[in-house]
Amino acid sequence: MRIKIAVVAGLGVLAWLLPYTLDSYAIHVVNVIIIFALLAVGLGLAMGVAGQVNLAQVAFFGVGAYATAILTTRAGLGFWFAAVLAIVITVVIGLLVGTPALRVQSHYLGIVTLGLALAFTNWVTNSQIAGGAEGISAIPAPELPGIDLSSEYLFYYLELIVFALALAFGLFVVRTGLGRRMRAMRDDSLAAGALGAEVPLLRMTAFLLASVYGGVAGVLYAGLIRFVAPESFGIANMFLLLGMVIIGGRQSLIGCVTGAVALYLVRELLSDHPTYAQIGYGAVVVLVVVFAPTGLAGIPPRLRGLRRSTGEAARLQPFQPYEAGASGSDEVILIVDAVKKQFRGLKALDDVSLSVATGEIRGIVGPNGSGKTTLFNVISGLYKPTAGRVEFGGRDMTNVTPYRLSRAGLSRTFQNLRLFGDLTVRENVLVALDRSRTLDSWQYVLAPWLVRARDRRLRAEADAVLERFGLAEFAGQAPKALPYGIQRRVEIARAVAARPRLLLLDEPAAGLNGEEVRQLGEMVRSIRDSGVTVVLIEHNMGLVMALCERVTVLAGGRVIAEGTPAHVAATPAVIEAYLGDVMEIPTEATR
Amino acid sequence: MQVTLQTIIGGISLGAVYALVALGFSLVYRTMGLVNFAHGNVVTVGAYLASTFYLSTKLPFALAMMVAIAVTGVIGLVIERVLRPLENKDFDLMLIGTIGFGIVLDALIIMIWGATGRAVPSPVAGAPIELFGLRIRTYDLVVLAIAALATVLLVLFLSRTKRGAAMQAVAMDHEAATAVGIHVGRSNAIAFMVGAGLAALAGGLVGPLLYVSPTLGGALGIKGFAAAILGGFGSIPGAVVGGLAIGVLDSFAAGHFQGYSELVTFLVFTAIIMIRPTGVFGERTVNRA
Numbered sequence: 001m002r003i004k005i006a007v008v009a010g011l012g013v014l015a016w017l018l019p020y021t022l023d024s025y026a027i028h029v030v031n032v033i034i035i036f037a038l039l040a041v042g043l044g045l046a047m048g049v050a051g052q053v054n055l056a057q058v059a060f061f062g063v064g065a066y067a068t069a070i071l072t073t074r075a076g077l078g079f080w081f082a083a084v085l086a087i088v089i090t091v092v093i094g095l096l097v098g099t100p101a102l103r104v105q106s107h108y109l110g111i112v113t114l115g116l117a118l119a120f121t122n123w124v125t126n127s128q129i130a131g132g133a134e135g136i137s138a139i140p141a142p143e144l145p146g147i148d149l150s151s152e153y154l155f156y157y158l159e160l161i162v163f164a165l166a167l168a169f170g171l172f173v174v175r176t177g178l179g180r181r182m183r184a185m186r187d188d189s190l191a192a193g194a195l196g197a198e199v200p201l202l203r204m205t206a207f208l209l210a211s212v213y214g215g216v217a218g219v220l221y222a223g224l225i226r227f228v229a230p231e232s233f234g235i236a237n238m239f240l241l242l243g244m245v246i247i248g249g250r251q252s253l254i255g256c257v258t259g260a261v262a263l264y265l266v267r268e269l270l271s272d273h274p275t276y277a278q279i280g281y282g283a284v285v286v287l288v289v290v291f292a293p294t295g296l297a298g299i300p301p302r303l304r305g306l307r308r309s310t311g312e313a314a315r316l317q318p319f320q321p322y323e324a325g326a327s328g329s330d331e332v333i334l335i336v337d338a339v340k341k342q343f344r345g346l347k348a349l350d351d352v353s354l355s356v357a358t359g360e361i362r363g364i365v366g367p368n369g370s371g372k373t374t375l376f377n378v379i380s381g382l383y384k385p386t387a388g389r390v391e392f393g394g395r396d397m398t399n400v401t402p403y404r405l406s407r408a409g410l411s412r413t414f415q416n417l418r419l420f421g422d423l424t425v426r427e428n429v430l431v432a433l434d435r436s437r438t439l440d441s442w443q444y445v446l447a448p449w450l451v452r453a454r455d456r457r458l459r460a461e462a463d464a465v466l467e468r469f470g471l472a473e474f475a476g477q478a479p480k481a482l483p484y485g486i487q488r489r490v491e492i493a494r495a496v497a498a499r500p501r502l503l504l505l506d507e508p509a510a511g512l513n514g515e516e517v518r519q520l521g522e523m524v525r526s527i528r529d530s531g532v533t534v535v536l537i538e539h540n541m542g543l544v545m546a547l548c549e550r551v552t553v554l555a556g557g558r559v560i561a562e563g564t565p566a567h568v569a570a571t572p573a574v575i576e577a578y579l580g581d582v583m584e585i586p587t588e589a590t591r
Numbered sequence: 592m593q594v595t596l597q598t599i600i601g602g603i604s605l606g607a608v609y610a611l612v613a614l615g616f617s618l619v620y621r622t623m624g625l626v627n628f629a630h631g632n633v634v635t636v637g638a639y640l641a642s643t644f645y646l647s648t649k650l651p652f653a654l655a656m657m658v659a660i661a662v663t664g665v666i667g668l669v670i671e672r673v674l675r676p677l678e679n680k681d682f683d684l685m686l687i688g689t690i691g692f693g694i695v696l697d698a699l700i701i702m703i704w705g706a707t708g709r710a711v712p713s714p715v716a717g718a719p720i721e722l723f724g725l726r727i728r729t730y731d732l733v734v735l736a737i738a739a740l741a742t743v744l745l746v747l748f749l750s751r752t753k754r755g756a757a758m759q760a761v762a763m764d765h766e767a768a769t770a771v772g773i774h775v776g777r778s779n780a781i782a783f784m785v786g787a788g789l790a791a792l793a794g795g796l797v798g799p800l801l802y803v804s805p806t807l808g809g810a811l812g813i814k815g816f817a818a819a820i821l822g823g824f825g826s827i828p829g830a831v832v833g834g835l836a837i838g839v840l841d842s843f844a845a846g847h848f849q850g851y852s853e854l855v856t857f858l859v860f861t862a863i864i865m866i867r868p869t870g871v872f873g874e875r876t877v878n879r880a
Contacts, residue, residue: 053683100861104868107626107686111816112861118813119857126850235809239694246687275698282694289688290676 034159040260042213048250050206051186053110059117062233064090064218069136079142087215094211101203135229184431191418196406201438255297317470322530331358339388348374350557362535363548371557372537411500419479426475432497469493505536604731606838607738611793612815613830615786621762621825622782628689631812632696637791652714656795660788667787708804817860823870
């Protein structure tokens with residue numbers, strides 16, 4: 001920590017002294033680099049952190065610059081007032097450009113944002129007010145009492161301060177709740193939603209952040225160059241910017257800044273051969289995505305990883321049971337009423353009804369393809385039922401989004417494990433623990449100390465959860481590197497960290513060995529004793545018989561039996577369903 | 592009415608070119624779930640190659656086109672081979688990789704042919720045909736005929752040949768395809784090669800219609816993509832219908848909004864994606880992204 005502060009202070013002093021060593025052309029280059037670095041941070045936040053393929057970043061830059069130019073030269077506003085308005089306009093445009101993200105992702109989003117960026121250049125090249133192809137010149141220099149900002153040397157200090165603040169803010173966002181939730185959404189938007197992350201709002205937040213950085217960069221550009229023309233905001237610069245972010249490492253803001261500085265300097269060195277420079281950085285982009293997807297920023301951790309590999313391996317500790325809390329009551333927590341779910345011709349669920357009492361452990365069993373996971377997906381809001389109702393905690397929750405259900409006290413795990421791969425184990429748990437709302441993100445600007453305090457508290461809580469589940473030694477590791485059984489346990493710890501009233505476990509014992517299954521049974525019972533109702537899908541009949549008070553049997557999308565495990569096991573329809581299955585799929589019996 | 596019909600006819604020949612571009616996009620997408628962002632640049636390469644062989648080496652137009660298609664086919668193979676380690680792993684990274692290839696191709700084009708464009712004379716002589724008071728350029732008919740022929744050949748290849756059937760299987764489930772012994776990498780390579788060839792065909796055909804310049808492919812690529820989405824991404828008939836629709840939309844936008852036609856086209860395109868991301872002929876095999 002001390003070293004970090006010293007490094008930052010040292011860099012600050014160096015940056016402050018830099019202009020004394022530079023001639024007037026070099027300071028101009030540095031000023032442009034800072035603007036590109038700001039843009040890269042914005043793009044990194046949207047694309048690397050939140051996973052939103054945003055190819056309109058250069059258009060946000062253009063909107064900021066053009067708005068400043070038009071407002072100062074055409075409307076005669078003062079520079080600073082125009083600057084504030086320009087940033088507001090950029091944010092509005094940014095949110096509009098981001099709305100398709102609510103419907104489409106990945107490639108589609110990339111091409112839509114690219115199309116809208118082209119639409120922007122098309123507009124400025126044709127529009128009278130934007131000066132057409134000639135652009136707008138003679139933008140007044142920003143004024144500060146006592147400081148002549150038309151001097152590039154002094155403008156540098158303005159840029160430096162803005163940039164330092166912007167970078168610090170970006171890093172603050174990435175390392176606290178909001179950024180963590182955005183990274184979780186990037187890695188797995190379904191799981192993030194099921195843990196209470198408001199996915200649509202987070203996507204818009206990503207575009208909001210990208211457009212603020214784009215707008216600020218645009219304002220600085222207008223103040224620095226005092227001339228805007230369409231080609232500065234075209235596709236070529238968009239791809240240059242993309243190259244900066246990819247080469248630097250999109251998931252790390254420091255990486256994005258490094259990429260911006262490095263690529264711009266190289267381009268400046270090769271300014272006599274722009275096409276060679278372009279071939280060069282295009283090729284580097286290709287090589288980076290294939291061989292080093294984390295970019296320059298990924299190199300130090302890799303080296304550290306090589307060095308550390310000799311260290312002692314982390315070990316799984318035993319689960320520490322909860323103190324027995326609230327006991328069961330007769331209250332009903334979950335009612336599924338005549339739910340149907342149809343996928344085109346296939347009836348996955350046909351008139352399924354069941355109700356679960358508070359404090360119960362309910363088993364849901366049935367042959368493969370009988371609709372168990374579909375039922376979970378309907379209950380947790382991932383699927384809309386074709387007909388029927390789901391009531392949770394006494395309220396109708398049919399068609400309620402997963403994140404609302406999560407916030408109402410429903411939590412789940414997934415059959416195929418959906419851990420956030422690029423987050424550490426601790427961060428996985430933190431995403432679930434953090435129940436703050438994305439709408440409260442104004443605190444990041446107005447009351448950052450509240451955010452910090454909350455984050456510190458959450459970290460302590462996360463460590464307590466990991467300790468209880470015996471995962472403390474894995475806290476800093478990436479889940480992908482862990483053995484399967486431990487990953488399963490991390491997912492359960494994460495689901496419990498959301499402090500649910502109802503916990504849905506989808507095949508928690510799949511792939512576990514005998515001892516691990518026994519530990520799982522202990523864990524589930526203890527979680528229930530702490531006052532959480534549990535519904536689990538399971539093929540391991542031994543576990544179901546030992547653990548569940550009641551069992552519901554599904555076959556072909558219908559409930560064919562329900563009762564105590566012993567009662568269900570003796571029901572002829574169940575035996576028939578299972579035996580029929582055994583004959584068709586012999587592996588079923590061995591599970 | 593007369594004007595409307597004339598506008599539609601004006602849009603259809605460009606629409607046929609968009610359809611060819613869209614077919615290339617769709618073929619790659621349905622096979623490997625990837626949008627090739629370098630596709631537009633490959634169109635430009637094709638346009639320059641075809642026009643160079645036609646104008647400078649005085650090859651017959653058809654032969655110049657063949658050479659262009661062969662060369663871009665190789666480019667497609669190279670792109671696929673380099674990005675193969677990412678296939679079926681990280682689509683966002685692969686997408687950025689194709690953008691990287693686009694950047695390289697863009698620079699190569701400027702290096703070889705310069706930043707200024709060239710006009711290509713129409714390879715078929717003859718006055719426009721007058722039909723019910725409508726003027727139809729003979730070259731437009733040639734474009735339509737070649738585009739139709741290419742589509743039919745592609746459909747036959749996909750449905751009647753073993754290799755084509757294998758590609759269909761990869762499109763539906765690449766894991767199951769591997770399990771029955773289909774070489775997924777080779778299948779993807781062929782998709783990329785054929786896709787790039789279609790791009791060159793589109794570029795070569797559009798040369799005499801538009802001005803060949805380094806920015807030609809950017810506009811054609813994104814409109815071809817819009818066409819593919821409009822028809823239902825990954826669908827072959829969808830690409831054709833979408834291409835013609837975008838061509839006509841373009842023609843109307845150019846008539847009504849002049850310089851702003853591109854702006855209008857992209858806004859309409861965005862609205863369509865938001866309303867119906869699966870397009871008109873959306874298929875089940877497109878659920879992969």
